[in-house]
Amino acid sequence: MQVRHAEDDLATSPSKAGLLLTVMALSAAVSNAAVGLVAEKTKHKMLILQLLLLSGGISTMLLSFYKTYDHLVVYMIVYGISLGYTSLVSVISVNMVGIQDSTDALAAVTLYTVSMMIGPPVAGWMYDDSGSYHDAFVLFGAIVIAAALLLFLDIPLARIRVRTMNSEKERREKEMAKDTEVVITITVAESTV
Numbered sequence: 001m002q003v004r005h006a007e008d009d010l011a012t013s014p015s016k017a018g019l020l021l022t023v024m025a026l027s028a029a030v031s032n033a034a035v036g037l038v039a040e041k042t043k044h045k046m047l048i049l050q051l052l053l054l055s056g057g058i059s060t061m062l063l064s065f066y067k068t069y070d071h072l073v074v075y076m077i078v079y080g081i082s083l084g085y086t087s088l089v090s091v092i093s094v095n096m097v098g099i100q101d102s103t104d105a106l107a108a109v110t111l112y113t114v115s116m117m118i119g120p121p122v123a124g125w126m127y128d129d130s131g132s133y134h135d136a137f138v139l140f141g142a143i144v145i146a147a148a149l150l151l152f153l154d155i156p157l158a159r160i161r162v163r164t165m166n167s168e169k170e171r172r173e174k175e176m177a178k179d180t181e182v183v184i185t186i187t188v189a190e191s192t193v
Helices: 002-010 014-041 045-061 069-097 099-109 112-130 134-192
Strands: none
Touching: 014 045, 014 069, 045 069, 045 134, 112 134
């Protein structure tokens, strides 16, 4: 979508437009590595995820206002950096639901790939209808911003879930300890008889 915008709206050559994808891929690779390293050392993983999503959404909403190739290069760097959120998604999902339900959480998280598959055809239809990518950029940027804002609302809910999971875990551990004591007591009683 960004490459077509560069070619169609900014009259950029196909090779220069294709170079934009390289810029995005390099910045995304660096961002994923950096976010992974930073996330290991901080407990603010959710905040990092939210900020990355917000930066990607806002920059995408503004994309149709970028009028030079240099602006698109800057956008692709910012957008690539925002893709660093992918290194946090599975970690945060498991933290929110616990390891025992991690497969369900990861399955739900991968639904975002559906939007990645549906997005380009929808953007193409919007372009065919209006002759511009502006509406598509605003729509998809707004969706990403909405996801980030929903995550801001979910922080207190996540804390409640984690507390509930921890108390459930403690209850199970106490039951297991009690069961272990019973087995040990029965074994000791049988051996003295």
